[in-house]
Amino acid sequence: MAKFEHIKEHIYKKIESGEWPEYHPVSSENALANQFKVSRMTARRALQELSDEGLVTRTRGSGTFVAPLKSQSALLTIRNIADEIRTRQHRHHAVVKVMEQVPAYPALATALHVPVESLVWHSVIVHFENGQAVQVEDRFVNPRLVPNYGHQDFSVHTPHEYLCEVTPLTEASHQIEAVHPDDRLADLLELETPEPCLQIQRRTWCRDGVVSQAILTHPGSKFRLGGHMTFRSTRKSKGEKS
Amino acid sequence: MAKFEHIKEHIYKKIESGEWPEYHPVSSENALANQFKVSRMTARRALQELSDEGLVTRTRGSGTFVAPLKSQSALLTIRNIADEIRTRQHRHHAVVKVMEQVPAYPALATALHVPVESLVWHSVIVHFENGQAVQVEDRFVNPRLVPNYGHQDFSVHTPHEYLCEVTPLTEASHQIEAVHPDDRLADLLELETPEPCLQIQRRTWCRDGVVSQAILTHPGSKFRLGGHMTFRSTRKSKGEKS
DNA sequence: TGATTCATAATGTATATACAACATATGTGC
DNA sequence: GCACATATGTTGTATATACATTATGAATCA
Structure with missing residues (x-):
């Protein structure tokens, strides 16, 4: 070397x-x-x-x-929902619907790299913007890496914020699709009539392994995902700020 | 300097x-x-x-x-649909439904940075994977930057491929949402029963201005968008390949 | 006390040099 | 013709040096 x-x-x-x-x-x-x-x-x-x-x-x-950890993902950031709402100058609050430990079913065990049937944290949280439900956060967390996940108050900080603090996140992968919400989701999102939903599956890694898998579901009429990317050089030299 | x-x-x-x-x-x-x-x-x-x-x-x-232009966008690439299908070892073909010049309505004129009511290229192309419709590509192109857009054979190369060749793309912005397809889209996608669709709006820039705006609509049951990103250093030195 | 000046330390740019590692073309011997 | 060695050019790493630019704190002076 x-x-x-x-x-x-x-x-x-x-x-x-x-x-x-x-x-x-x-x-x-x-x-x-x-x-x-x-x-x-x-x-x-x-x-x-x-x-x-x-x-x-x-x-x-x-x-x-x-460097501060904040400025991590420059490009298509799937941002913290709470931040996003607050930067729109809107009110945000969250309701924890489920917080439990459940045995990992086979697919989940594979995703989190834990033994099948071992206990993992499972939380379901609904996020509201100005009183309207805009996201259902269905999350499974690796208890080996985040043992105290279940004992946090997620009406104050979002799980994402907590996980960023506890484990230095290094990687993330996303899958985005459009789905028809099932009854449970329609209920949590307080949808009168079912409408198309944007569903984001996100897995995050820290250096020691898979931290968490989250399925974030947004009603199509109330959410849009935006991103910007620059392909080629901006012709700026290293030192310059912007 | x-x-x-x-x-x-x-x-x-x-x-x-x-x-x-x-x-x-x-x-x-x-x-x-x-x-x-x-x-x-x-x-x-x-x-x-x-x-x-x-x-x-x-x-x-x-x-x-x-450097070859290909390896441009490292992160969440919304790839060329044709490439994506071919890497799955599936058959791809495209049908050009509309190719015309239309006057830019105000919102479009703003998006493309052209005068209102000036003529812009408009194309509607349906992409098929193994005979099934998987994407409707509804695209408006700035004729000042791409004057010959209308005279290409897009059953061979996709518009994206053509635009990449003609204008060196420098930036792109995306908006992703889940929508309910209208009758026209349902018809083009050959949907028996309407289902949630993933709709991607993409605008691309080259150095001289906005090149194109595209609205890509995928049936939710047949499409999923994937992306991977690394936040912090991978601890590799400049020279290393991977 | 408050403002100014100065010294120090840190990073930024630039140069000259040396050698190592690798790729490619050339020539040599067979 | 073919395999092998060689020469040359290119990038990669490392060092020593010089000076410029900027931030910060200490010293000085009013």
């Missing part, structure tokens, strides 16, 4: 383990150069690449710091 | 203008160093950043080349 990669590895572990939290200062180029017995340019490269990858932020004259 | 940025700019223009097509060789580090009267390390930085941004690919011993 190249020297600059060793240095990256070293810093990466500090961040991943939580030893260096958000905004914690990272050793300077010169400090790393001395510590690892390399030239400043080599230490610099390690920090520069970590900066490119979004793990640290660098400001000239000041130093290098662990 | 920094020297390495001048070099980036120079190469960027060659690519953007089409003067250097896909796989065209890019001047070597030493050649650029001589041409721009800078050190090799500075020329190197320009090429390195262009590589990071995905505009060029570099291979040791061989050289630097303009």
Whole structure:
């Protein structure tokens, strides 16, 4: 492994383990150069690449710091429903309908990478925007990675927020489809007449494995998913902010 | 502007203008160093950043080349429907239902950034997978940027493929929702009984403006949208492939 | 106390150099 | 013609150095 990669590895572990939290200062180029017995340019490269990858932020004259976790997913973010509602200046509240431990049926066990019939957390939460139901969140959580999931108050923070805090999320996969809601969903969403629903299945990973699988169902008339992406370079150099 | 940025700019223009097509060789580090009267390390930085941004690919011993346009959108790609079907080893064919020029109604004129009532291309194409209708593609195209849109044979190449060739796409935005198909859509999709449909509205940009707006409608029972994203660093260094 | 100046430290840009690793074409021997 | 060695060009890594630009805190002065 190249020297600059060793240095990256070293810093990466500090961040991943939580030893260096958000905004914690990272050793300077010169400090790393001395510590690892390399030239400043080599230490610099390690920090520069970590900066490119979004793990640290660098400001000239000041130093290098662990980047805030927020700015994670730049592109088609399936955002926290609560945030989304609040940025629309609307009221959000959530009702926890189910919170239990259930044995994992085979498909679920595969999805979460846990033994079949082992207990997993299961929650059903309905999210309201200005009093109208806009999302049913049906979620299964790996208890090995998040043992205290069942003892949180999800009318305050959303499960997504809690999981982001407890486990540093590294990956997510989504499947989106249009479905006809069954009776249970129609009831939870308080739909008078059944209407097409947008259903998002999301699985999230942290470094240690699959954290959670969620099925988010939105009534088609009250929800739209948006995303923006840029394909090619914006011709900006690394340093520039925007 | 920094020297390495001048070099980036120079190469960027060659690519953007089409003067250097896909796989065209890019001047070597030493050649650029001589041409721009800078050190090799500075020329190197320009090429390195262009590589990071995905505009060029570099291979040791061989050289630097303009990157193929394909590998553009790494994340939640709403792929070319034809490709998607073919990678499932299924048959794809398309039927052009409508190909016309229509005056832009106000909302459309805004979306495409063209004058109200000016003529724009409008096409309606149905895509089939193994003989079953799986997508209605309702598309409006900016004729200023793609004057010959109406004279293509879209049973061979999809509009998306054609547009990618003609205009180097730089951005796209998507809106996804679940809808109840109207009679026209139900008819085009050959739905016996109306079912929830996944509707994707996509707008694409090239450097010179909005190229096209498409509304893609899929029957919920026959389509699912998948995506994967990684949030934080994968701890890989720049050079590594995967 | 408050404002200004100054020193220090950190990152940003640029250069010159050395060697390593790899790809490709060329030539050599058989 | 074919296999092998060689030369050359290209990218990758690493070092040492110089100076510019910016942030921050300490020292100085009014």
